[in-house]
Amino acid sequence: MxxxxxxxxxxxxxxxxxxxxxxxxxxxxxxxxxxxxxxxxxxxxxxxxxxxxxLSGMNRIHRLEAADLTCSVEPGLSRYDLDAALAEKGLQLPCTGGGSLGGLFASGEPSPMTPGAHSPRSLLLGMNCILAEGLEFKSGAKVVKNVAGYDLQKLFVGSRGLLFVATMLHLKLRPLVKHRAHLRRRSLEISRAFEIFTRLRHKPEGVSALCIHREDDGIALYLTMEGRTRSGIASLEKEGFEECKLPTLLGGERQNNNLELIRGQVRVSKVLELLAQLPESVAFSCSGTGQFECQASPDLSDSLLRSTFQLGGQAEIRRAKAERRGLSTAMDPAHQRLSNGLKMALDPGGVLH
Amino acid sequence: MLPPMTAIQSLLLAEFGPEQALVSEAALTAYECDGFTIHKQRPLAVLLPENSEEVQKAIRILQREKVPFLARGAGTCLSGGPTAILPSVVIETARMKRILEVHADDLLAVVQPGVVNSELSRHVAHLGLHYAPDPSSQAVCTIGGNVAENSGGPHCFKYGMTTDHILGLQVVLPDGEIAQFGSSCGPRAHEFDLTGLFTGSEGTFGITTEITVRLSPNPESILTLLAAFSSMDAACESVEEIVAAGMIPAALEILDQGTIRAVEASVYRAGYPQEAAAVLLVELDGPADQLAQESNEIRSIFAGNSALEVEEALDQEARARLWRGRKGAFGAMGRLKPDLYVLDGVVPRTQLVGTLRQIAAIAKKYELTLTNVFHAGDGNLHPNISYDGRDAEETRRVVAAGHEILETCINAGGSITGEHGVGSEKLDHMKLMFEEADLQVMERVRMVFNPEELCNPGKVIPERSACSEVARWPQMAERIRKAELEADEGRLSN
Structure with missing residues (x-):
């Protein structure tokens, strides 16, 4: 690597x-x-x-309780291997994201692609962990519902491994859906695209992923429909949607090495304002939850961080030269102070980087 | 060392005035417990702030004076969460009940913590939206309280707990600083998820003053079925088969015969068949054609488990009637005995039948009246022990049975609480579920937020020196001592 x-x-x-x-x-x-x-x-x-x-060698599935819709896995297990094992039992981990399971949760990515979908944080029921000083502890539980003690597993999600190390993840599962289709509609005028986008966001059933891409010939809408019947899929096909590959944001595509990848989130109602501040040539995509990705030059990246902050959102430079990765919109000062306090409390030696 | 009580009261009265600072014995009595009536602690004073700044002012004064404090919403908590362990000042948020913003396009609302759960759904109903978490007490409980306890409810099987619907929080920390966690878009990807950590921290990390919640679009259709069974096993088996068939209903609720009969004898009467050993309430939501298909599959499962009868709610009125019995079940228990202890254990769904049998045996052993109403989809049991709190000896048996029931849940691979929180009720049960190292790490985290432990002291993490429940619940300890004395006198006289 x-x-x-x-x-x-x-x-x-x-x-x-x-x-x-x-x-x-x-x-x-x-x-x-x-x-x-x-x-x-x-x-x-x-x-x-x-x-x-x-931790890639810590890749075992310790427990798979199909009837209880839960499992316990080691953090180095790959998403690919977990999906294969779950599919045999008619189950799935209902969120997107690849790589190792530990990495999927520690990175805090991706957020759900549509409001009703599961986010990784809602699927992590509990975990076994170890502090950098060697103290082993656990948080949460193996059952689907538990509020005993502090939800320390929430601190792992998005922590990038800075607070403690996972040794076991207890996950919530769902049945595999019977019908799934990835659909797209291209070459839409921007206001029409957002009209459909908004309507689909308010459709509580069936749409498990939704994103909008700015492409050379206009705006394209991508979505995943799933359920126990094909009726929802059929009605969208009547509207002009056609089958396509799995919808992803820009990060899932090949990146231009001269550009930076910025990932952020704004309220969906602010996406048009944000888009208006970017030159038309800039690649931009946004999910149904307002998570956006943009490929831009360093100057434009800085400007985008400022605009996002002004619109009440948050963003970070994710792919760039090392010295620019991690530049982000400002954090609330009290949040910053508490974050520093948590780092000091759980990794006082500053071992985890 | 606390200042004399009158000095604290005088100070708070001077700062907040009699409209916002309650100090009379009569007023304070109403705040001495929540829905967990075994533990009582009368507060030193009650403050009624109306906005974040007033909460901040209260906390700064109490911090300066080193007086413990805790937040309270509607007081519907069932674990003693807003009942202090030590003499404390209660900061009640019930007057902070404004819905500050609704953004239908963004599917979110910003509310003050005193907003009543069901009031928010009513407020946004005309937009085709609702707030998904629905604790049984949703007609009176507050969203601030729901955040503190990470409340659940019947529909969290499909839609998740409160934490899954909280995007951001404004809180006043125990040192008086105002902090913002998360955002209108949810937890920030490149920051630690303090929104998730704070939700369910039972008021030990600070007091919530504004909550940004996710609103959910109303489902296209809803279908509610009620099936009656001649055995609890058959009802539980039906639940397992429904999930095994790949369905995730919005709710899967079971009531046992004792509960059915209490409900049918109460104002919550719902027309449940009283000869049934158990009824299973199934709610499906989604596209109409999908519901029709799932309903047929579920009816086949019911038939396979020899359901005595099946009722389908054909309209909103019938649906409301079927739910009235479920939502009113705890209230209906009031007919059985003066007091009710609602337990909240969780087991893997596949362990429901065995665990329920063990719970029945425990009730028999302690000669107690116990009924069950529970979220079967989540394996979240609510064994309800009806008792007379004036009878100290019976109360002692209630506490002992409760401890044994939660121990049974842990032994089945479950949890001591699925949605009610630890509160003062389950402090000592925490040691059944967590080891010393787990508690130590929790303590380190609490120290970051609440270093002087003035904010709801003594909660969530038990003291690890020799202590017992009776030491934490002084009034109950007194009753038990009295009962023991009476028993001794009885033995002597015999």
Missing amino acids: KVDYLTEGQTEVDRAEDLHDLLSSHDGSPLRVLGGGSRQLELPPASKSVRLLR
């Missing part, structure tokens, strides 16, 4: 016991945790030279 920041080799761990032994006797030098490493070039570089701690 290639990274563009300073590293001092890597250690691979296959079992939670080995991870515990390693951390308990660790000398306090900086570590960066990764699963398969597929998101390393989307994360801010470590602030100092780090040893990579790879």
Whole structure:
């Protein structure tokens, strides 16, 4: 795996016991945790030279309770392998996102593509974890409903491995849907596209992913319909939607190396305002929850961060040269103070980077 | 060392005036407990702020004076969440009841914490929207309280808990600073999810003053079915088969015979068949053609489990009637005995039948009146023990049975609470579920938010020195001591 920041080799761990032994006797030098490493070039570089701690060998499924719609897996398990095991039982993890399961949750990406869909944070029921100092602990539960204790697993989602290391994830599952179709409608005029976009966002059933792309010949709408009948799919086909590949935002596509990828989120009602501030040549896509991605030059990226902030949203540069990755809109000062406090409380030695 | 009580009262009266600071014994009595009536603690004073700034002012004064404080909504919590462990000042948010913003296009609303749960859905009904979390107390409970406890409800099987519908929070931290977590778009991808962490923290991280919630579009169609069974096993088996068939109904609720009969004898009468050992309420929502297909499949499952009868709600009135019995079940229990202890254990759905049998055996062992109404889809049990709180000996048996029931849930691989929270009720049960290291890490996190532990002190994390429930519930301890003395006197006289 290639990274563009300073590293001092890597250690691979296959079992939670080995991870515990390693951390308990660790000398306090900086570590960066990764699963398969597929998101390393989307994360801010470590602030100092780090040893990579790879968990891709921790890839077992420990428990799969089909009737209870739950399972427990190690963080290095790949999404591909989990999906295959679940499909055999007629189940699915109902969110998008690939790579390792630990990476999927730690990255906090992606948010759901439509308002009614599950986000990764709603699917993580509990977890076993270990602090950098070697203290093992657990949070949440294996059952689908639990409010005992603080939801520390929520702190793992989007933490980028900065607070503690996962050794087991307890997940909520759903039955595989009987019918699914990916549909698109292209060459739409912008106001018409947003009219349909808004209508579909308010359609509570069946639309499991929705996004809008600015393309060379206008606006295109992509969506995934699923359910137990084909009726919803048929009615959209009558409206001019045609079958296509799985809809994704720009990040799922090949990137122009001279441009930066910015990912952010604004209220859907502000997307048109945001779009109006970007030159027409700039690639832009937005999901049904207002998560957007844009490929832009560094100057334009900076301007987009400012505009997003002014519109009450948030954004971050995700793919760029190392020194620019992680630049983002400002955080609430109290939130920042508490975040620093949590880092100090859970990783006082500053080991996890 | 606390200042003398009168000094605190005088200070708060001077700062907030008699309209916003309650200090009389009569007024304070109303705040000595929530729906968990076993634990009572009369507050030092009650403050009634109307906005974030007034909450901030109250907290700054109490912080300066080192007086413990806690928030309270409508007081419908069933675990003692808003009942203090130590003498404290209650900051009631019921007057903060404005719906500040509704953005239909963005499917969100911004509300103050005192907004009543069902009031928000009523307010946005004309837009074809609703607020999905629906605790049984939704007609009176507040959204601020729902956030504190991460409340659930019958429809969370499909739609998730409160935390899944909270996009952002404005909170006043225990040091008086106002913080903003999340945003109108939800938790921020590149920040720690403090919205998720705060939701369900039972008021120990601060007091919520504004809540940005996700609104959900109303489903295209709704279909409600009620099936009666001659055994609880058959009702639970039907639930398992429905889920195994790949269906996720909006709700799957079971009431046992004791509950059915209490409901049918009450103002919540819903027409449930009283000879049934259990009724299963199934609600489906979605496109009409899908519902028709699922309804047929479910009827086949009911037939396979020898359902005594099946009723389909054909209109909104019939649907409301079927739900009235379920939502009013806890209220109906008032007919059985003066007090009700509502438990809240969770087990894997596949363990429902075995766990219910064990619970029945525990009730028999302790000679208690126990009924069950529960969220079968989630495996979230609500064993309800009806008792007379004036009878200390019976109360002791209630507490012991409750402990054993939650232990049974843990042994089945479940949880001590699915939606009511730990509160003061389950503090010691936490040690059944979590080990010392788990609690230590929780404590580190609490210290970040609430370093002086002035904000709802003593909650969520149990003290790990030798302590017992009776030590935490002084009034109950007194009753039990009295009962033991009486028992001793009885033995001596014999």
